Amino acid sequence: xxxxxxxxxxxxxxxxxxxxxxxxxxxxxxxxxxxxxxxxxxxxxxxxxxxxxxxxxxxxxxxxxxxxxxxxxxxxxxxxxxxxxxxxxxxxxxxxxxxxxxxxxxxxxxxxxxxxxxxxxxxxxxxxxxxxxxxxxxxxxxxxxxxxxxxxxxxxxxxxxxxxxxxxxxxxxxxxxxxxxxxxxxxxxxxxxxxxxxxxxxxxxxxxxxxxxxxxxxxxxxxxxxxxxxxxxxxxxxxxxxxxxxxxxxxxxxxxxxxxxxxxxxxxxxxxxxxxxxxxxxxxxxxxxxxxxxxxxxxxxxxxxxxxxxxxxxxxxxxxxxxxxxxxxxxxxxxxxxxxxxxxxxxxxxxxxxxxxxxxxxxxxxxxxxxxxxxxxxxxxxxxxxxxxxxxxxxxxxxxxxxxxxxxxxxxxxxxxxxxxxxxxxxxxxxxxxxxxxxxxxxxxxxxxxxxxxxxxxxxxxxxxxxxxxxxxxxxxxxxxxxxxxx
Amino acid sequence: xxxxxxxxxxxxxxxxxxxxxxxxxxxxxxxxxxxxxxxxxxxxxxxxxxxxxxxxxxxxxxxxxxxxxxxxxxxxxxxxxxxxxxxxxxxxxxxxxxxxxxxxxxxxxxxxxxxxxxxxxxxxxxxxxxxxxxxxxxxxxxxxxxxxxxxxxxxxxxxxxxxxxxxxxxxxxxxxxxxxxxxxxxxxxxxxxxxxxxxxxxxxxxxxxxxxxxxxxxxxxxxxxxxxxxxxxxxxxxxxxxxxxxxxxxxxxxxxxxxxxxxxxxxxxxxxxxxxxxxxxxxxxxxxxxxxxxxxxxxxxxxxxxxxxxxxxxxxxxxxxxxxxxxxxxxxxxxxxxxxxxxxxxxxxxxxxxxxxxxxxxxxxxxxxxxxxxxxxxxxxxxxxxxxxxxxxxxxxxxxxxxxxxxxxxxxxxxxxxxxxxxxxxxxxxxxxxxxxxxxxxxxxxxxxxxxxxxxxxxxxxxxxxxxxxxxxxxxxxxxxxxx
Numbered sequence: 005x006x007x008x009x010x011x012x013x014x015x016x017x018x019x020x021x022x023x024x025x026x027x028x029x030x031x032x033x034x035x036x037x038x039x040x041x042x043x044x045x046x047x048x049x050x051x052x053x054x055x056x057x058x059x060x061x062x063x064x065x066x067x068x069x070x071x072x073x074x075x076x077x078x079x080x081x082x083x084x085x086x087x088x089x090x091x092x093x094x095x096x097x098x099x100x101x102x103x104x105x106x107x108x109x110x111x112x113x114x115x116x117x118x119x120x121x122x123x124x125x126x127x128x129x130x131x132x133x134x135x136x137x138x139x140x141x142x143x144x145x146x147x148x149x150x151x152x153x154x155x156x157x158x159x160x161x162x163x164x165x166x167x168x169x170x171x172x173x174x175x176x177x178x179x180x181x182x183x184x185x186x187x188x189x190x191x192x193x194x195x196x197x198x199x200x201x202x203x204x205x206x207x208x209x210x211x212x213x214x215x216x217x218x219x220x221x222x223x224x225x226x227x228x229x230x231x232x233x234x235x236x237x238x239x240x241x242x243x244x245x246x247x248x249x250x251x252x253x254x255x256x257x258x259x260x261x262x263x264x265x266x267x268x269x270x271x272x273x274x275x276x277x278x279x280x281x282x283x284x285x286x287x288x289x290x291x292x293x294x295x296x297x298x299x300x301x302x303x304x305x306x307x308x309x310x311x312x313x314x315x316x317x318x319x320x321x322x323x324x325x326x327x328x329x330x331x332x333x334x335x336x337x338x339x340x341x342x343x344x345x346x347x348x349x350x351x352x353x354x355x356x357x358x359x360x361x362x363x364x365x366x367x368x369x370x371x372x373x374x375x376x377x378x379x380x381x382x383x384x385x386x387x388x389x390x391x392x393x394x395x396x397x398x399x400x401x402x403x404x405x406x407x408x409x410x411x412x413x414x415x416x417x418x419x420x421x422x423x424x425x426x427x428x429x430x431x432x433x434x435x436x437x438x439x440x441x442x443x444x445x446x447x448x449x450x451x452x453x454x455x456x457x458x459x460x461x462x463x464x465x466x467x468x469x470x471x472x473x474x475x476x477x478x479x480x481x482x483x484x485x486x487x488x489x490x491x
Numbered sequence: 492x493x494x495x496x497x498x499x500x501x502x503x504x505x506x507x508x509x510x511x512x513x514x515x516x517x518x519x520x521x522x523x524x525x526x527x528x529x530x531x532x533x534x535x536x537x538x539x540x541x542x543x544x545x546x547x548x549x550x551x552x553x554x555x556x557x558x559x560x561x562x563x564x565x566x567x568x569x570x571x572x573x574x575x576x577x578x579x580x581x582x583x584x585x586x587x588x589x590x591x592x593x594x595x596x597x598x599x600x601x602x603x604x605x606x607x608x609x610x611x612x613x614x615x616x617x618x619x620x621x622x623x624x625x626x627x628x629x630x631x632x633x634x635x636x637x638x639x640x641x642x643x644x645x646x647x648x649x650x651x652x653x654x655x656x657x658x659x660x661x662x663x664x665x666x667x668x669x670x671x672x673x674x675x676x677x678x679x680x681x682x683x684x685x686x687x688x689x690x691x692x693x694x695x696x697x698x699x700x701x702x703x704x705x706x707x708x709x710x711x712x713x714x715x716x717x718x719x720x721x722x723x724x725x726x727x728x729x730x731x732x733x734x735x736x737x738x739x740x741x742x743x744x745x746x747x748x749x750x751x752x753x754x755x756x757x758x759x760x761x762x763x764x765x766x767x768x769x770x771x772x773x774x775x776x777x778x779x780x781x782x783x784x785x786x787x788x789x790x791x792x793x794x795x796x797x798x799x800x801x802x803x804x805x806x807x808x809x810x811x812x813x814x815x816x817x818x819x820x821x822x823x824x825x826x827x828x829x830x831x832x833x834x835x836x837x838x839x840x841x842x843x844x845x846x847x848x849x850x851x852x853x854x855x856x857x858x859x860x861x862x863x864x865x866x867x868x869x870x871x872x873x874x875x876x877x878x879x880x881x882x883x884x885x886x887x888x889x890x891x892x893x894x895x896x897x898x899x900x901x902x903x904x905x906x907x908x909x910x911x912x913x914x915x916x917x918x919x920x921x922x923x924x925x926x927x928x929x930x931x932x933x934x935x936x937x938x939x940x941x942x943x944x945x946x947x948x949x950x951x952x953x954x955x956x957x958x959x960x961x962x963x964x965x966x967x968x969x970x971x972x973x974x975x
Contacts, residue, residue: 087538100537107531109538206538212768241540242770320768323570326581327535331634334537347574370572370763379765 008033009169010486013078013226016172020067020077027067027077031060031121034079038123038170041490045146047155047165049084050092051124059121066119074233076119081174083162084125085132086112086217087206095208096128096140096158099328099335099354109206110238111175111217118233126174127161130356131325132182132210134158135428136418139358144415147190148487149453153412156186159220163190166220168490173221173230177207179214180313181407181432184444188407188456191446191485192220193473195227198464199439200245202231203238209324211317212243214436223483224445224473228252231466247464255467256474261295263472264400269302271405271431280455283448284406287457290479291404291472299400303392308385309433310426315369315382316437321359322366328354361422390438397462402472406431407444407456431458441466445473446482454485493731495692497723498700499658500650503665504643505675506619506683507550513618513642514541514584521681529621529636535579540769543568547642548773550674551591551616552783554644557672557790558611560595562780566615568770572763576634577621585645587764590615591773597648597668598792599660600810609661610649617643638682644674650689650700655719659712662686663814667791671816679710686715690722692730701726702736706750708743718743722750794819802838811846817860821845824867825874832871834878841874848891864895873901880961886910913960916968919952922960923972926951937973948973 008030011019019025035053042048056079063077087093087105089112094100108116116122129139137145137160145160147153148168155164159176163186166174176183178196187194195218202217209215217234221227232253237246265288272281288298330336330350337349355363369378396403408428418425435442440463444456457476461469477483512519515532532539555562569587592614598606621636646665652658666684669675677684691703706722709715721743726736740759741750789797795809804812812822825841849870853860865873873890876882882890882905893904905911913919926948927934937944952965 093537095537103537105538106536205540208537209769240542242542243540243768319765323572323582323763323765326572326574327537327579329574329576329581331576332534332536332579343576367763370765372761372763375763375765 009037009172010491011172012222013172014223014229017075017078017229020063023067027060027063027121028057030077030079031056031123034123034171037168041168041170042165044151045148045164045168045170046143047127047145047161047168047170048081048124049094049096049127049142049161052091052122055091056121056123059116063119063121073117073119075115075229078120078173079123079171080115080120081123081126081162081165081171082112083128083159083174083176085128085177085208086175087208088112088122088125091125093125093208094142095132096130096142097355097359098141100208101141101335103334105206107206110203110240111234112206114233114236115175115230123171126159126165126176129158129160129182130359131208131321132158132177132179132215133321133358133362135181135185135425136413136415137161137164137186138415138419139356141356146415147412148490149190150412152414153453154189154415156189156408156412158182159186159194162220163187163192163194166190166192166222167487169486173219173226175217175234176220177210177215177217178432178436179210179216179317180436181429183218183220184407184432184442184456184458185428187220187444188446188458189412189454191449191454191482191487193222193224193227193443193445193477193483194218194220194456195231195443195466195469196435196441197231197235197466198245198441199436200243201235201441201464201466203236203241203244205238205240209320211320212324213320214313214317216436223477224443224470225253225256225477227443228256228470228474231470235466245464250467252467252470255471258471259295260291260472260475263291263294263296263402265291265296265298266301266396266400266403267298268306268403268405269300270306275409275427275430276406277410277450279450280406280408280410283450283455284404284457287447287476288404290476294475294479301396301399301403303389303396303434305385305388305392306434309389309437310430312382312385312389312437313429313433314365314426315378316386318362318366319370319379319382320366322363322370325355325359325363330354358422386437389434393434393438393440393460401461401468402465403460405458407458408432411450411453411455435460439463441469443469443473445476446485447476447480448482449485454482494695495723495727496695496697497653497655497719498650498691498693498703499652499655499719500689501648501652501658501662502687502689503646503648503662504685504687505646505665505669507547507642507644507674508676509544509546509550509642511544512640513544513547513616515640517640519641521678521683523637525624525633525635526637529639533579533636533640535581541584541767543770543773544642547616548591548775549783550642550672551614551644552775552780553672553674553787554614554646554669555592555595556780556784556787557668558592558595558597558614560611560614561593562775563589563591563593564775565589566591566773566775568616568767568773569764570767573760575620575623576632577623577636577639579621579636579639583618583620584767584770585617586615589772591775597661597664599657599664600806601660602656604806607651607657609651612647612649614644614646617645619643650691650703655716655723658688658719659716662712662715664791667814667816671788671791679712682710685710688715688719688722690719690726691736692723692726701730702738704736704738704750705740706743707740707753714743714745717745717748718750721748725750788816791819798842802842804839804842808842808846812842815860818845821849821860821863821867825871828868828871829874829878832875834875837874837878840877841871844870844874848888852891852895864898865891869894869900876901876905880912880914881905882910882912883958883962886912886958910959913956914964916964919956919960919964919968920972922952922955923948923965923968926955927972934973938975945969945973
């Protein structure tokens with residue numbers, strides 16, 4: 005018998021509407037799995053069982069009355085970076101370990117209106133800074149494919165939860181690859197939309213010009229369903245873009261014949277493991293069979309992505325995290341002797357090592373005398389990288405390459421070596437710097453660990469990306485693989 | 492003894508009179524209970540984002556147009572980073588490299604009657620911080636964030652002023668202008684209009700500027716003049732004693748009438764300015780500028796020029812009458828009321844009364860012209876009686892006082908007190924005849940050549956009529972009658 009957690013979000017949604025099962029049944033089923041499996045995985049920081057059952061009850065009533073939203077009754081987990089009214093919102097940090105948000109983030113509000121049922125809040129790297137989910141104050145998250153391995157980061161909790169079938173979808177955020185890299189490392193479809201496509205209001209900022217909310221799901225179709233209700237202009241976010249939200253689901257089945265795929269030359273050079281490269285080449289062959297054309301393209305400035313990112317992102321984070329000062333909310337040190345002591349100890353004790361490293365880097369690159377050499381120069385390189393992408397998209401419809409240079413690595417393997425850790429994001433950062441939509445889909449596995457294929461598109465080409473991913477998923481079954489022990 | 496020249500530049504912070512804050516929807520009204528007007532954006536909560544208030548931009552553009560400045564087609568908000576409890580986000584959103592307004596000018600009238608042009612380097616938009624309250628908290632500090640996020644226009648002048656008086660004249664002109672434009676209420680006590688002064692001295696004839704000090708906390712015209720004069724004297728004394736001026740920020744203490752060091756340049760923060768990634772650049776289209784231009788009122792200088800040209804007023808009088816929009820409105824209200832009585836051509840009379848009796852009465856009661864106990868049409872009613880010679884100017888002052896005290900029309904008071912001027916020739920002639928009959932000796936002396944006695948007869952006639960006889964008529968008729 006097919007169990008409820010074997011169904012995709014689209015299938016669950018259909019079943020709910022056909023009244024084959026109720027939302028309360030679904031919520032109970034997934035909450036039971038969370039209760040059983042989460043203690044090992046550490047994927048969730050907060051489980052909102054009571055609220056979930058109440059929301060499911062309401063969803064069932066709406067479904068019965070025929071007035072339900074598009075996703076009514078579908079269980080979901082929110083990354084703990086999104087503010088949720090009346091619910092603990094920690095951002096994976098001791099700094100916010102006591103912070104109950106007084107409002108809903110725009111995407112939380114929009115998805116609630118659509119009828120989703122929040123089961124809990126997902127673990128994450130502290131303030132979304134990390135690529136392995138090891139910087140969380142709540143401890144590392146384990147990869148359900150191999151409990152010794154990391155699930156990737158920063159959306160590691162969201163990825164582990166969906167991969168372990170604790171929910172059919174989790175929200176996530178991507179500043180330098182934090183949706184796509186965990187998707188690749190846990191065998192999921194991870195979509196980072198165009199910068200400005202989804203509101204950032206209520207999403208605790210890491211690097212404002214790079215942060216973008218998206219989804220972790222089993223399939224591209226599931227991502228299309230959720231994005232349709234998440235996306236859109238928000239008057240509370242000046243950087244959100246006022247452009248219509250297309251019907252991503254309707255566009256999924258466009259034929260891929262004649263699709264021009266750009267192969268990023270720079271992505272197949274250097275640190276890419278051969279076993280991963282082989283799987284990517286096989287995936288490309290699938291596209292060729294579907295009638296796509298492969299064209300090698302070069303983005304000469306792309307190798308500068310990592311250094312550029314590690315100037316821009318820390319600079320913005322150093323300023324964004326200044327509000328955590330122990331004065332109005334969050335962690336406050338015991339018995340401060342004066343104002344400076346309050347600041348120093350609250351921030352010193354409230355933030356973890358990686359966050360402090362980035363605040364210090366960012367403070368340095370913005371300082372008088374260094375601003376031009378670092379921040380300004382990085383912004384110029386960012387412009388060059390964006391231009392490189394724009395030129396490439398004059399030739400091709402989408403770009404493809406690996407998401408991550410290697411499959412999931414061991415917990416603890418890179419924690420003492422930040423540079424190696426940062427290089428993990430080498431293939432994903434470019435899309436953030438240029439504000440482009442990108443997704444990762446599973447395309448095979450190496451030694452039992454999933455590998456992701458990355459697809460990058462021009463601005464606001466989410467419908468095309470999902471269409472291209474869906475075409476592949478019609479031909480393959482990698483996205484249906486469930487880690488052992490979680491079937 | 493060396494002689495010194497003072498160099499002053501001013502930074503004015505004008506609080507823009509928007510209903511809501513510059514980046515949030517919270518109200519800006521003054522005087523609410525602490526933190527009652529601070530929403531999650533003002534409190535800098537995790538996840539919230541700023542959204543620019545279009546009205547603040549409109550007001551900045553209006554100011555820019557009024558000073559003949561360039562309006563930047565693209566200006567940028569930056570973050571000024573520093574830690575302070577009344578700065579909730581740990582940074583202030585302000586315009587740094589690309590302000591919305593650049594390169595304007597303001598004319599000031601110097602004491603010798605010449606006009607000086609003061610350059611305005613820039614005017615930029617920014618958010619205000621909150622307030623730290625150090626009293627009443629028993630060793631702790633209270634934070635009131637009602638003011639946090641209030642829109643400010645920071646108006647930065649060139650170092651063009653050469654005395655405290657010039658600085659005050661410039662400040663008053665800006666103060667007048669922002670109120671004319673209705674972009675700031677100008678209330679200095681409530682802090683809606685504040686000023687910092689950059690002051691330095693240099694030997695007369697030297698081109699290079701001396702080291703400057705920035706004086707903060709100047710919230711009245713009187714303090715500014717005092718503070719600058721104190722600071723100039725201090726700097727000269729330092730230099731003449733062989734010491735160097737240190738570049739620093741100084742605070743004016745109004746109780747002691749002196750400035751004291753707050754922090755030196757070395758102690759100043761590195762603000763780590765960078766463009767705010769939460770806000771898009773402010774793009775201002777030509778159409779928007781033109782629509783704002785269409786809302787500009789007649790500006791003080793334009794109005795003064797019109798008064799001089801059309802009404803024949805002096806530059807000084809025109810300056811006084813245009814110093815506030817309300818005063819000009821009052822004056823023109825008087826003229827309009829006179830016109831409706833077909834009494835045009837009394838602009839100087841109206842100017843004299845508005846600036847003289849009326850202003851004195853307002854000052855005495857400490858009220859604004861908009862709260863005057865004699866409104867423009869009532870004052871016109873009084874002036875009409877002077878113009879049609881119902882009463883003399885001297886009697887009019889008496890009537891004015893009664894009007895102010897009793898709140899009645901001029902005519903009612905003239906009637907009730909019987910102050911109506913006697914213009915009936917027959918009546919005056921009758922009085923003259925009586926006076927001549929009662930003073931035969933003086934009459935004989937006058938007629939034998941003692942011309943000086945003419946004044947005596949005028950006095951007698953006025954005395955008998957209780958001062959109400961029309962003086963010109965008395966003169967004419969007396970001359971004829973005395974001649975025999």
